[in-house]
Amino acid sequence: MNAKKIIVDCDPGIDDALALMLLLRSPEVEILGITVVCGNAPTAIGAENALKILSWMDRLDIPVYAGEERPLVRDYVDAMDTHGQDGLGESFYPPVTAVRPRENAVDFLIETLQNAKTNGEKITILTLGPLTNLARVIERCPECLGGLDECFSMGGCYQSHGNCSPVAEYNYWCDPHAAKNVFHAFATLPCLSGKQIHMVGLDVTRRIVLTPNLTEYLCRLSPRTGEKIRTITRFYNDFHWTQEGVVGCVINDPLAAAYLIDRSLCSGFFAHTTVETEGVCLGQSVVDAFGFWKAPANSYVLTKTSPLRFMEMFFQRITGAPAETLTPMLRQLMGPDAEEMEGSL
Ligand code: BDR
Ligand code: CA
Numbered sequence: 001m002n003a004k005k006i007i008v009d010c011d012p013g014i015d016d017a018l019a020l021m022l023l024l025r026s027p028e029v030e031i032l033g034i035t036v037v038c039g040n041a042p043t044a045i046g047a048e049n050a051l052k053i054l055s056w057m058d059r060l061d062i063p064v065y066a067g068e069e070r071p072l073v074r075d076y077v078d079a080m081d082t083h084g085q086d087g088l089g090e091s092f093y094p095p096v097t098a099v100r101p102r103e104n105a106v107d108f109l110i111e112t113l114q115n116a117k118t119n120g121e122k123i124t125i126l127t128l129g130p131l132t133n134l135a136r137v138i139e140r141c142p143e144c145l146g147g148l149d150e151c152f153s154m155g156g157c158y159q160s161h162g163n164c165s166p167v168a169e170y171n172y173w174c175d176p177h178a179a180k181n182v183f184h185a186f187a188t189l190p191c192l193s194g195k196q197i198h199m200v201g202l203d204v205t206r207r208i209v210l211t212p213n214l215t216e217y218l219c220r221l222s223p224r225t226g227e228k229i230r231t232i233t234r235f236y237n238d239f240h241w242t243q244e245g246v247v248g249c250v251i252n253d254p255l256a257a258a259y260l261i262d263r264s265l266c267s268g269f270f271a272h273t274t275v276e277t278e279g280v281c282l283g284q285s286v287v288d289a290f291g292f293w294k295a296p297a298n299s300y301v302l303t304k305t306s307p308l309r310f311m312e313m314f315f316q317r318i319t320g321a322p323a324e325t326l327t328p329m330l331r332q333l334m335g336p337d338a339e340e341m342e343g344s345l
Contacts, residue, residue: 003030004124004149006260007112009067009105010253011039011129011171012049014083014236018210018229018314019128019154019253020050024057025317028261032112032123035065035105039129039174040079041087043069046129047101049087055096056228067105068132071175073277079170082239089235106136113137113147122149126260128253130171131155135178138185146191150198154256155179156273156285157202158301164283169202172275173283179275186298187272196270196300200256201285204266204305208255211248212237213333214311221319229318255305258313265309267341268302308338 006029010016023029034054036046047066054060070076084090102108109125116123125148127134134151137144155171156179162168172179186192210233219226236249244250259266272288272295287301308330315326331338 001027003028005030005032005116005121006124006126007031007033007035007109009035009037009109009125009127009129009133010050011037011041011046012053013040013046013087013129013253014089014232014249015251015253016040016128017049017053017088017232018251019257020053021057021225022254022257022314022317024054024059026261031062033063033065033108035067035109035133036101037067037105037129037133038069038071038076038078039171040083042078043067045087048095051096051099051101052088052093055098056225060096060099063108064101065105065108066101066103068136071130071132072135072177072181074176077174082236084235089232091231105133106140109133109137110141110144113144114141116147117144121147123147124149124260125151126256127151127153127155127171128256130175131178131182132175135175135181138181138189142185142189143191145185145189148192148195150195151186152198152200152256152260153182154200154205154253156199156275158285158287158289158303160202160206162284163202167281168283169285172285176275176277176283179283179285180277183273183275183298187296196297197273198259199268199273199285199299199301200259200266201302202252204302205252205255206250207305207307208251208310209246209248209307210251211333214248217329217333218315218318221315221321225318254314255310258310259302262313265313266302266305268300268304270297270300272297273299273301304341306339306341308334311338
């Protein structure tokens with residue numbers, strides 16, 4: 001199999017951790033490096049967490065690079081109320097000592113893209129956190145994006161409400177200027193002409209809920225990994241109950257990873273998108289679904305998904321169990337609405 005070469009730009013983060021676990025068990029992708037940005041946790045903590053996940057999955061050969069430590073313009077606001085003081089649900093697993101994070105994530109991104117461009121190759125970028133690192137790449141070396149294949153971004157929302165304000169999703173709200181600049185680049189840079197950001201926003205990710213029953217099933221099938229997942233999601237579950245009245249937790253980032261691997265898991269529409277940087281709507285992704293602005297489509301905005309099909313993939317990859325075994329139990333645990341390619345629209 002010709003694995004897709006990808007860089008994962010993330011802010012681990014509990015659901016980032018689950019996305020990395022999924023990707024690390026997916027032969028369709030080759031992870032060239034993990035770049036970390038300030039988001040859920042400060043960059044240094046996020047980089048430690050990326051190494052912890054790699055060590056659990058026996059993949060410390062993949063380099064981790066620490067990136068930007070603050071948003072482009074606005075003050076940094078972490079999400080440790082959601083992800084815990086260690087960014088991994090206050091599981092406080094010990095740091096990895098065998099390997100340490102490297103510096104200069106933005107340099108790594110630029111060099112890798114530049115080399116790909118020179119060698120006639122293409123790199124896919126998956127962003128699971130604020131877009132600060134990518135915005136710096138665009139600022140410093142826009143032409144290196146000639147080496148970009150596709151860009152998938154977990155972030156934003158179209159018709160779904162926000163998770164940081166009535167209208168804003170955390171990744172774009174944390175660094176709205178970066179998000180705006182990245183979307184703008186996809187509308188204006190000649191080397192990105194005809195390309196769109198796959199915007200994997202709350203419209204679809206809100207439907208992906210890891211309930212206590214599903215976690216229990218994971219633990220039964222794969223005790224070692226399942227117990228890690230149970231430990232890191234406990235804090236997240238408490239947050240979701242208090243904040244959103246959800247039993248379990250919404251796991252946003254793994255859906256973006258899964259969709260990168262299998263495009264049939266979600267669908268949406270092409271549109272021009274920008275991000276508000278000021279005022280009461282700060283961080284809102286504004287999707288011109290009706291073409292008012294006559295501006296190029298710089299995004300493919302996802303609105304529909306099948307939670308059941310996502311969970312089938314997630315469980316298969318994490319536990320190694322075959323679909324025939326998993327599907328009847330997942331159907332039972334997830335209920336009748338899980339199968340539909342429905343959005344929250
Ligand atoms: C996004 O924000 C973070 O808290 C999660 O890791 C996810 O990337 C959801 O809004
Ligand atoms: Ca994230």
